[in-house]
Amino acid sequence: MSGVWGQRIKFSIFGESHGKAIGITIDGLPPGINLDLEEIEFEMGRRAPGKNEFSTPRKEKDSFEILSGYFNDHTTGAPLCAVIWNGDQHSKDYEQLKNVLRPGHADYTGYVKYAGFNDYRGGGHFSGRLTAPLVFAGAVAKQILAKREIFIGSHIYHIGGIYDVPFDKVRIEPQLLRELRRNSFPVLDEKKGQEMKNLILETKKELDSIGGVIEAAAVNLPAGLGSPFFDSVESNLAHLLFSIPAVKGVEFGTGFEIAKMKGSQANDEYYIENGKVKTFTNHNGGILGGITSGMPLIFRAAFKPTASIGKIQKTIDISKKESTQLQVKGRHDPCIVQRAIPVVEAVTAMAILDLLYSN
Numbered sequence: 001m002s003g004v005w006g007q008r009i010k011f012s013i014f015g016e017s018h019g020k021a022i023g024i025t026i027d028g029l030p031p032g033i034n035l036d037l038e039e040i041e042f043e044m045g046r047r048a049p050g051k052n053e054f055s056t057p058r059k060e061k062d063s064f065e066i067l068s069g070y071f072n073d074h075t076t077g078a079p080l081c082a083v084i085w086n087g088d089q090h091s092k093d094y095e096q097l098k099n100v101l102r103p104g105h106a107d108y109t110g111y112v113k114y115a116g117f118n119d120y121r122g123g124g125h126f127s128g129r130l131t132a133p134l135v136f137a138g139a140v141a142k143q144i145l146a147k148r149e150i151f152i153g154s155h156i157y158h159i160g161g162i163y164d165v166p167f168d169k170v171r172i173e174p175q176l177l178r179e180l181r182r183n184s185f186p187v188l189d190e191k192k193g194q195e196m197k198n199l200i201l202e203t204k205k206e207l208d209s210i211g212g213v214i215e216a217a218a219v220n221l222p223a224g225l226g227s228p229f230f231d232s233v234e235s236n237l238a239h240l241l242f243s244i245p246a247v248k249g250v251e252f253g254t255g256f257e258i259a260k261m262k263g264s265q266a267n268d269e270y271y272i273e274n275g276k277v278k279t280f281t282n283h284n285g286g287i288l289g290g291i292t293s294g295m296p297l298i299f300r301a302a303f304k305p306t307a308s309i310g311k312i313q314k315t316i317d318i319s320k321k322e323s324t325q326l327q328v329k330g331r332h333d334p335c336i337v338q339r340a341i342p343v344v345e346a347v348t349a350m351a352i353l354d355l356l357y358s359n
């Protein structure tokens with residue numbers, strides 16, 4: 001298994017959704033950093049399940065306990081380890097799923113890879129629950145980045161054919177990103193947000209699920225982070241984004257649409273403002289040659305519809321090698337997008353922090 005990521009900072013996650021706990025060890029943080037623990041609680045609360053009808057009903061506080069690396073209100077330089085205790089497991093829901101595999105989840109590939117020894121309860125180590133430790137790490141990283149005026153934020157860009165207004169790729173105020181963080185369903189156009197919410201609830205009523213896209217940005221990044229070939233900013237970020245369960249696509253700047261443009265449209269032309277190099281457009285999403293340009297870093301991540309749905313589906317019983325049918329019972333997110341907002345921000349902060357320390 002590969003539960004460790006990072007070069008200068010090593011993030012190492014552990015745990016299972018229905019085990020005792022989940023958590024993370026962050027190795028390589030400098031000593032002497034004062035952390036606002038309430039702010040970390042706030043970030044954890046943004047992701048915690050069971051808070052509204054758009055979320056799985058599983059109720060977890062997602063409060064964290066720091067086990068090491070923090071003393072007298074400061075990081076010590078030793079590995080910072082935080083644990084999040086699980087409390088509301090309904091493992092009975094998963095008895096039927098031990099052999100009858102959910103289409104779209106990791107049940108089959110997990111079974112093959114770990115020879116049937118994987119903890120299948122609640123998706124085990126594959127569960128979206130493992131994103132709670134990522135949010136802890138992201139909250140720590142965000143605080144370190146904020147001291148350098150680097151801010152990260154995101155909004156729901158698309159759900160089921162309903163589109164929010166995209167970010168202005170050249171000018172994003174930190175204040176906007178701060179406001180979005182305070183919104184549990186962050187969109188730039190509240191009317192579109194309401195339509196998205198209605199659609200999620202309609203889909204849930206139909207015992208189905210729906211996917212969508214998150215747009216995220218990081219502002220005030222210095223020019224010069226990342227390096228060719230294999231440590232490009234895109235590859236670092238994509239590595240972490242594709243580690244989030246249910247992410248199936250990532251695009252930077254104008255993304256796939258840039259392929260339809262001519263060079264004269266796609267090139268971001270330069271100018272100087274107050275001695276700083278800027279571009280009039282930002283189709284490249286703040287990255288050129290794998291290196292930050294100093295323009296806002298902008299990207300989108302596409303989430304698939306939740307695999308576990310109440311509609312009857314064709315599948316197999318792996319122990320009998322027989323075809324069968326499955327209607328998933330239990331507690332699931334009708335849409336993952338709004339729950340993944342703080343997770344996308346968290347991995348962005350982790351990637352930027354590692355790049356910054358590697359610079």
Ligand SMILES: Cc1cc2nc3c(=O)[nH]c(=O)nc-3n(C[C@H](O)[C@H](O)[C@H](O)COP(=O)(O)O)c2cc1C
Pocket residue numbers: 056104105106123126127128129131244245246247304306307308331332333336339340343
């Ligand atoms: C925050 C979050 C919550 C999730 N909630 C659910 C859920 O309730 N039910 C489910 O089947 N999948 C859920 N997922 C997605 C699955 O964990 C994921 O689809 C599965 O592990 C297979 O991985 P893959 O989709 O990347 O192939 C969630 C993912 C995230 C990030």
Ligand SMILES: C=C(O[C@@H]1CC(C(=O)O)=C[C@@H](OP(=O)(O)O)[C@H]1O)C(=O)O
Pocket residue numbers: 017048049056057058060089090093121122123126127128129132245330331332333
């Ligand atoms: C627990 C969380 O979400 C879970 C993610 C998840 C999955 O398959 O990814 C399946 C469900 O697990 P359970 O059946 O144990 O309720 C969700 O509730 C969480 O996000 O904290």
